[in-house]
Amino acid sequence: MxxxxxxxxxxxxxxxxxxxxxxxxxxxxxxxxxxxxxxxxxxxxxxxxxxxxxxxxxxxxxxxxxxxxxxxxxxxxxxxxxxxxxxxxxxxxxxxxxxxxTEATTNxxxxxxxxxxxxxxAAPGVEAPEKTEIELEASFTVSAAERLQSKDFETMTAAEMAEAKRMLARIALPVAEATTRRFRPDPSGPRVDPRATLRRMLRAGGDLTDLARRRRRTRPPPLVVLCDISGSMTRYSRMLLHFMHAVTNDRDRVHSFVFGTRLTNITRHLRHKDVDVAVDAVSQAVADWSGGTRIGSALRSFNRVWARRVLGQGAIVLLITDGLDRDAGEGLADEADRLHKSCRRLVWLNPLLRWEGFAPKSSGIRALLPHVDDFRAAHSLNSLAELADVLSREGPRRHEGMRRWLKEAAG
Structure with missing residues (x-):
């Protein structure tokens, strides 16, 4: 040289x-x-x-x-x-x-x-040490995929997040079907169909025929997702957007919204098949990313502008937020109550539930809890898979596990 x-x-x-x-x-x-x-x-x-x-x-x-x-x-x-x-x-x-x-570094x-x-x-000038291959008996160890499913989104590496996004793309969210007001022909149905019976008689020349029967149609209810993208939710909202994209492309009648200090409808953007194009379109459409949180104001906008359009036919609402409100819960209880009465089921997904010592202490959390039917974590692939399992079967409107949370919030 x-x-x-x-x-x-x-x-x-x-x-x-x-x-x-x-x-x-x-x-x-x-x-x-x-x-x-x-x-x-x-x-x-x-x-x-x-x-x-x-x-x-x-x-x-x-x-x-x-x-x-x-x-x-x-x-x-x-x-x-x-x-x-x-x-x-x-x-x-x-x-x-x-x-x-140590405890001094936790804050x-x-x-x-x-x-x-x-x-x-990527450190310049540093050569990676030679790797020594070590054979291990892994008969009774947990697989990498199982560890990834239970790992917190916040602690994932870049490679793990890429794999988690691929796994999220395969998640299906089957929602238990609900009965509608329309009917369909069914030979063993519980109701008589007068019109179909008369048509049969006309085709038979007025002779007596068997009664035509019918039963109500069933159809999965609409799904509405309200996701918090404020600063305290930044590390989770990235992954949850991929979850929302997978759900939107897996079924019909899915309406997606994000909110920080204002509410933004991103349904049209998430319908793009390419998740990278969809997420990039969302980032350009949203102006209040990683800012403050005004949950009450966002729910007020939804109730007054969008509720009558998207909450018809018994929609299920997923509210994804940590409940930390900049307005200290002002007006939040009234808006949450109105939303709860307008939908079939209101499910709150909160990443803070990953902590064992979680307690509903903030004013925003206390204002929301009495008006939701279910309160679950949303911090890992397993938590989202459990949500799919819960929504796939018809259950009571108010989950039994809510009693403990309501008692803690009241106390």
Whole structure:
């Protein structure tokens, strides 16, 4: 190697391009769609804004490399770690090293496991150690698929999230069929069909014939999904959008809405067969992603604008939110009560139920609980599979397990 090819002899611009290349690799490993074209655009953006201001440098890369709202958090963590923010770097190192977590560290912001894995793999100048193959007896161990099904969405790596999204695409949500006002012919039906009987008699020339019978038609009721996309739900709303897309393309009469500080109808966007195109369309249509939460205001908009259009024929409503309301539950109880009376069944899915010590203490949760029929977790593939099992059979309007939650909320 000549002297001109040594690292010390490289131009500053060459070193910057090399660092940007490694940064792009880290983002791609963390799950962001960053290709060679994006890298060239990032280099041009940095050359345009210069390196004199760290904020300008950050937002120049953000404008080029981030295409959806749900990618902002991963980009932010990866940027501050790669370009040396000491606080976040310590948290990443703590994830890489076998240290013991203490109570004093539980209140600190969590570092994304995907970012830690990506930066560990994409670190420039570090060769990965040779892997030693070890044979293990796995007769009585849990399979990787089973572990993934029970793993929290928040703790998944990029590879695990990609596999979980593929598994979500195969989830079906069979809802128990409900009787309608229309009838269908049935020789053993419980009701006599006068018109069909008269037609038979006319065809027989007025002679007596067997009575025609009928029974009511059954059809799965409409499904309405209201999903919270506020800042506290960001890490779950990404996966839940894939769940909503799978449900929308698996059955008819599914209406999907998202809300933070306002309500947005995303039904049309989720009907696209390609999930990436659908999620990208949703991110462009929603203006309040990862912001505050105004559950009462969102339910008020739904009750006054959309309820009469989509809640006909005994619709089932899935309300996906952690119940943390910026307005401290103001007006939430009245709107939840109106929604509950307008639908066949109101099911609340709350990711906070993954904690064993969960208690309904916030005002938003206390306002919602008395007006829902079922209260379940929504943090893993298993929890969503349990939801499919619950909705596939007809049960009581108010679930028995709700009594405990209502007692805790009242106490």
């Amino acid at each position: 000549s002297a001109a090819d040594t690292p010390a002899a490289r131009k500053p611009g060459d070193r910057l391009a090399l660092n940007l290349m490694h940064f792009a690799r880290a983002l791609r490993a963390a799950g962001l769609p960053v290709g060679p074209g994006k890298l060239l655009e990032a280099i041009e953006a940095v050359e345009a804004v210069g390196l004199g201001n760290r904020a300008d440098f950050y937002w120049a890369l953000h404008a080029v490399l981030v295409t959806r709202h749900d990618q902002s958090e991963l980009f932010d963590q990866a940027f501050h770690v790669f370009w040396r923010n000491p606080d976040i770097l310590k948290r990443m190192m703590a994830m890489m090293l076998p240290t013991v977590r 600190q912001p969590e570092m994304s496991q995907r970012v830690a894995d990506a930066l560990r793999e």
